[in-house]
Amino acid sequence: MPALFPISAQAVIYGLVAFIFWNGIFRRSMRSIILAALVVLLYSGMFMGILPDQEGISWESHLLGSLVGIFTSFWFKGEMEDDEAEAGHPFAAERDAEKQYFMPRDIFDKTKAERLAEAEAEAARLRDRQDDDRFFPPFWNQSQTW
Secondary structure: OOOOOOOOOHHHHHHHHHHHHHHHHOOOOHHEEEOOHHHHOOOHHHOOHOOOOOOOOOOHHHHHHHHHHHHHHHHOOOOOOOHHHOOOOOOHHHHHHHOOOOOOOOOOOOHHHHHHHHHHHHHHHHHHHOOOHHHHHHHOOOOOOO
């Protein structure tokens, strides 16, 4: 009598679960990993079907189904789905944008007295350039009040 190697629906299920899990691993997709973990949790005897401990259960087909799922997920790891292809890094646009800092970048290069002297020199330069009585901000010229 020749040896029979049945292929059951369980072997296909093992292959699909292995594909989803390892596809998540190869692509680093948390959604696939969680989905496969949920299936394994709900169908908790899934790993026991791979072990040769029960008479009449084709553990070889379960094992080979899992191996085919792993191989297939490795083979198709470069294929992107539509929602994965469109989704970019959420902060990609911020990398290229010009950075706006809260304080000047050279804030600690000068002392407070040096910055005050520069502000007074700038105010004097603007005062000398000003010939008529135009608007002059009050924080540069404290003699005027609004």
